[in-house]
Amino acid sequence: MNARGEPQQAWQVDYRDTAGKRRSKQFARKKAAETWLTEAAYQVTQGTHTPDRDTVTVKSAADAWVKRAEAEGLERATVQAYRGLANHHVVPLLGRIKLSRLTRPVVEQFRDELVASRSRAMAAKGVRALASILQEAMRRGLVAQNVAAEVRVSRPSRDKDKVEIPTREEIRALLAAAPADFHPMLMVAVLTGLRASELRGLRWSDIDLKAATVSVNQRVDQWGNFGPPKSAAGRRTIPIPPKVVQVLREWKLRCPKGEHGLAFPDTKGGVQVHKNVLTRRYYPAQKDAGFAKRYSFHTLRHFAASSFIAQRVDLKRLSGWLGHSTVTLTLDRYGHLMKDNQQDAAIMAAAEAHLFG
Missing domain, CATH: 3.30.160 (Double Stranded RNA Binding Domain)
Incomplete structure (x- = not known):
């Protein structure tokens, strides 16, 4: 009727x-x-x-995916990223659809809509999030296949992220402009390549001034929570030059003391909030140094890597110092800085001399 x-x-x-x-x-x-x-x-x-009555909507599956991440004890930042991908990119376009109604053409259309309305990098993350949501749904028996598993968002070479690196002159100006209680942290950052979270988690017990090394054994997230390094490779020891040793010796005498024994704490000896480091220290120092543009804190890590490469540090050692899980990751990120035509010519000339005398 x-x-x-x-x-x-x-x-x-x-x-x-x-x-x-x-x-x-x-x-x-x-x-x-x-x-x-x-x-x-x-x-x-x-x-x-999978019959319709035995499955759920994409929104319900996405919620379960985020809850699983929380239950598994993933870092707060990771869970927050998952929730953001689900709520802002997946659910608005597919949320009401039941998993049993998802097909490859539907997912391809979802991909195309993301590419048309987001950056390619974000579109790629959205597609990967959907694939991960469906994988979790498969684990729960809510759907029999992952129709997003083979859907990709390619990134043309011209669209790849370019590593932004401050110049040597800019770094010198930044160090000169940095206040006395921020200068030591900045020195270690530009000469070791430690991540911001690793610097904020660095303890005096991790620094060996006699051996001139710093060891990464923990990190502090943006909310002030302590945790292990990003990966097994993140747990590493890095040499430091004499000038940094001297700066740290002097800083240790003035450094605020706290229960965690941090090398770069806040004024009360506690954990520094990352946002405060940026807004109260790093960005004002850039302004005082006369920077025409604002650099992220992570570019200090890029500067350190470029300095190591300029000094012809071998790839395996470079990868180890940076805490990369594989040398492939190091090559993907910094390989373009390793090109040296003069060195190539010298190598070929030596090979020719070895053969012909």
Whole structure:
């Protein structure tokens, strides 16, 4: 019956699902019923069919994905990133759709909409988030296949992130402009390549002034929580030059003391909030140094890496100092800085001399 109480024709499809259970589904049009039955029959033979009543919406699956991340004890920043990807990129476009209705064409359209309305980098993250959500749904038995697993957002070479590196003159000006209680932290940053979270978690017990080394054994996230380094490779020891040793010796005498024994604490000896480091120390120092543009704190790490490369530090050692899990990661990030035509020419000349004398 329709809204006016008149008889209305409907088409019912009867079939057996992958478990052999009898199922039925109604359609208003014969063509829609036939199309659906063809697709369902194929999915049943492939073992990928999930009845609508046995699944949930993309929004529900996304919520479960975020909750699983929290339950697994992932870092707060990671959980927050997952929630942001789900709420701002996946759910607005696909939230009401049931997982059983997701198909490769639907996901490809989702991909295209992201590319059209976001940066390619963010679109890629959105697609990967959907694939991860579906993988978790598969684990829970809510869907039989991950139709987003092979969907990709390619990034043309011209669209790849360029490593932004301050010049040597800019770094010198920054160090000169930095206040006395920020200068030591800045010195260690530009000469070791430690991440901001690693610097804020660095303890005096991690610094060996006699051996002239600093060791990364922990980090502090943006909310002030202590945790292990980003990866096993993040736990490392890095040499420091004599000038840094001297600066740290002098700073240790003035450094505020606290329960954690931090090398770069706040004025009361506690953990520095990352936002405060930026807004009260780093950005004002850039302004005082006369910078025409604002650099992120992470560019200090890039500067350190470029300095190591300029000194011809070998790739394996460079990767170890930076705390990269693989040398491939180091090459992907800094490989373009390692090109040296003069060195190439010298190598080839030496090879020729070795062969012909």
